[in-house]
Amino acid sequence: MTSIEAQVRQYVTDRLLFGRSDVVVEGDTSFLESGLIDSTGVLELVAFLEEAFKIKVEDEDLIPANLDSINALTQFILAKSQALANSRA
Amino acid sequence: MLHRMINVVNHRGPDAVGFHLEGPVALGHARLSIIDLAGGAQPMTNEDRSLWITFNGEIFNYVELRNELINKGHRFRTQSDTEVILHLYEEKGDACVQDLNGQWAFAIWDPRRERLFLSRDRLGIRPLFYAKTKSGFAFASEMKSLLAIPSLSRMIDPHALDQIFTCWVTIPPTTVFSGISELPPGHCLTLQEGKMEVTPYWALEYDTDATVKSEDEAREKLLALLLDATRLRLRSDVPVGAYLSGGLDSTVVAALIKKLGVTHVKTFSVAFDDKEYDESAFQEEARQFLGTDHQAVLCRPTDIGEVFPDVIWHTETPVIRTAPAPLFLLSKLVREQGYKVVLTGEGSDEILGGYDIFKEAKIRRFWATNPQSKFRPLLLRRLYPYMKNLQSQPEAYLRAFFHVCKEDLDNPFFSHLPRWEMTSKLKLFFSREVKEQIGNSETIQQLEKRLPRGYAQWDPFAQSQYLETALLLPGYILSSQGDRVAMAHSVEGRFPFLDYRVVEFAARLPARFKMKALNEKHLLKQAAASLIPETIRKRHKQPYRAPDCQSFLRGDGSRSLVEYAEELLSPRAITQAGVFDAERVEKLVDKVRAGQAIGVKDNMAFVGILSTQLVVDRFIKHFPKEHTL
Incomplete structure (x- = not known):
């Protein structure tokens, strides 16, 4: 498990599942379909990404393909971080 | 005991206190004097002392009723609306409630028939609770009066919690306390020879009237x-x-x-x-x-x-x-x-028809008839312009949250499903014991059984209004x-x-x-x-709302909660109360302390948990002893 994935998983466990152990969140479990985030929860997720990974989430990034599972989030953060690193290089 | 029951609801009527004890019955009353300040003392009796009443509320058409009763030969001693109920009851018996325009909870004791008659107004403006006790039957305007009866055990009903954490309310006769019942709005209760009957006298009906032409x-x-x-x-x-x-x-x-x-x-x-x-x-x-x-x-x-x-x-x-x-x-x-x-x-x-939930249901239904429409879900943005978070919600998420399955269209609770499903998610915080006591949640099935006859024939808007x-x-x-x-x-x-x-x-x-x-x-x-x-x-309708989680953070920037919240939400207190899972609550509290609980669900969970802990603390653990009342 990468450190990004571990951080994302920790966030999901603490902030979305509240330590629930009866629900297994696989890498590709949909947050929407499993009801883990409420109708305003996606903005909470964005706040977490921007604070924890120092990335900027644009409006056009706000699609389930980027944000709706641990795998999707991990990929999204990686891509964003790399783009950020490249722009600084 | 009657003094104790009245003392604890003194706020409802600080102007005067009255009692009447007769045979098997004891009536008490705390008066808030509004009509006939001098003559309206209660409990009140009629001219031959054949009926006694204790009454909370107002009968607004008492002037007209009084005149009609005088014309029929009734003699009045006071100018109060209370006395009007008594005489109307003499005239019409239980059916007297049909003539009342007002907000009431009252009890009439008929000593000759040894019969108690309780009634609550049509829409539930005034509260009325009752309980069967070891020695008989008790009723009161507030549950704390009943909890003051020593023989009544003070316990939380887990099924009531299931109802609250589904549809925000308990469904009468259920209340949050086991053993205490609520008389539903529009109902009367009679008690005679140990037999109790609860019967409706009025019901909401939504059949369109063709006589209103335009x-x-x-x-x-x-x-x-x-x-x-x-x-x-x-x-x-x-x-x-x-x-x-x-x-x-x-x-x-x-x-x-x-x-x-x-x-x-x-x-x-x-x-x-x-x-x-x-x-x-x-x-x-x-x-x-x-x-x-x-x-x-x-x-x-x-x-x-x-x-x-x-x-x-x-x-x-x-x-x-x-x-x-x-x-x-x-x-x-x-x-x-x-x-x-x-x-x-x-x-x-x-x-x-003012609530957003009516509008939301209308849009969802409109959208469901053309699920592929790109335009229809955008109407959802017009729903909650006052909610900043929802306004910034990307379209894909709006679609996902308000998506309607075809089979939902026939659900009798179509309008309320999103609200109830979201609220039900808060049950994840229940302790294992409470979950076991609840078993399979039947709140929605029970509600379905209680829907009025004709409900299925009402139009969807009327159904949501009814709920x-x-x-x-x-x-x-x-x-x-x-x-x-x-x-x-x-x-x-x-x-x-x-x-x-x-x-x-x-x-x-x-x-x-x-x-x-x-x-x-x-x-x-x-x-x-x-x-x-x-x-x-x-103007665009703005529902009445107030700040939730942030209200419980200390204003000193210390990222801690106000003292009683810290105490009642501590793992020790949560475990002791037994209603919620201490570990999960701790994580929620951490999130609130960190200022990260911005979602509706988290806010509802926090307020729901804290208020439940307060109910347990105030009414079960530390219910005031007699001398402190």
Whole structure:
């Protein structure tokens, strides 16, 4: 498990599942379909990404393909971080 | 024991106390004198002492009823509405309630027949609870009176929690306390020879009336009814004020009071220092237009946190919003200003179609008929313009949250499914024991069994109106946000929109008169056209809300909660109360402390858990001993 994935998983466990152990969140479990985030929860997720990974989430990034599972989030953060690193290089 | 039961609800009636003990019965009364200040003492008897009554509330048409009864030969000793009930009961028996226009909870004891008759008003404005005890039967306006009976065990009913954490309210007769029942609105209870019967005398019905031919006719009739409902509700021997929130409904009520010729109208409102919730500008607009003598109480989040334990002492049930707290502060202001009666706009949203949930259901249904439409889901953005978070919600997420499955369209609870499903997610915080006691949640199935005959034939708009009016109105709006927080400071609310003639008239109107396209309360806006400022008539509806989680953070930036919240939400206290899972609550509390609980669900969870802990602490663990009452 990468450190990004571990951080994302920790966030999901603490902030979305509240330590629930009866629900297994696989890498590709949909947050929407499993009801883990409420109708305003996606903005909470964005706040977490921007604070924890120092990335900027644009409006056009706000699609389930980027944000709706641990795998999707991990990929999204990686891509964003790399783009950020490249722009600084 | 009767003294103890009355003492604990002294706030409901600080003006006088009365008792009547006779044979197997003991009646008590705490009086808030409003009509016939000198002659209305209770419990009251009739001329031959063959009936005794204890009564909380008002019968607004008592003047007309009294005249009719005098014409029939009844002799009155007082000018009170209480005595009118007694004589009407002599005349008509249990059916007397059909003639009453008002808000009531009363008990009549007939010593000759050894029969007790309890009744509660049609819509549940005044509360009435009862319990079977070891030695018999007891009833009271508030549950704390019943909890003061030593033989009654004080325990939380897990099924009640399941109901609250699904549809925000308990469903009568269930209450949050095992062994205490609530008499449902529009019902009577009789007790004779040990046999108890609970029977309905009135029900909400939404069959469209073909006799109202046009919108113009409906508008005129509505205005005439509202005017008369307001006229009756101004009957009082003490000054009457009004709430003026800056919204349509309370402005209409204040305007009707003016129209009836009252020259000095005293109005009251809540102002929030958080602009997201504040409506001061609209209140000022209404005040200037109507020329009322207005006073507001400023409510800061810390104020809510400070009074919340007292608020829960009065709501007596868990709540998932802090919204009752500012209204508790408002009734305090009213009382301090020397008023004990206020007219308010409650009920308008339910009966005339004002709530967002009606609009949301309409859009979802509209969308479901063409699921591929790109345009239709965008209407959802128009739903909640006051919710910043939802406005920034990307379209893909809007679609996902409000998506309608075809099979949902036939669900009798279509309009309420998103709300109830979201609220049900809060049950993840229940402890294992509570989950086991609840078993498979049957709240929604039980509700389905209780739906009235004819419900399936009503149009979808009427169905959603019924659910709001039968559940949330009595269970939360009129109780936790209404009677309880007003009576906490000995203030009586009166609601012209809930005059049963207005309710019955509105229920028979076609849905298109109430919501035209997505314009809520269309008919009322038309009816009030010349009475209120245009800006208020045309403004986008902002539901009454108050800051939730942030109210419980200390204002010193220490990222800790106010003291009692820290204590009641500590893992030790949570484990001891046994209702919630300590580990999960701890993570939620951490999130709140960190200022990261911005979602609706987290806010509801936090307020629901804290208020439940307060109920356990105040009513079960530390219920006041006799000497402290």
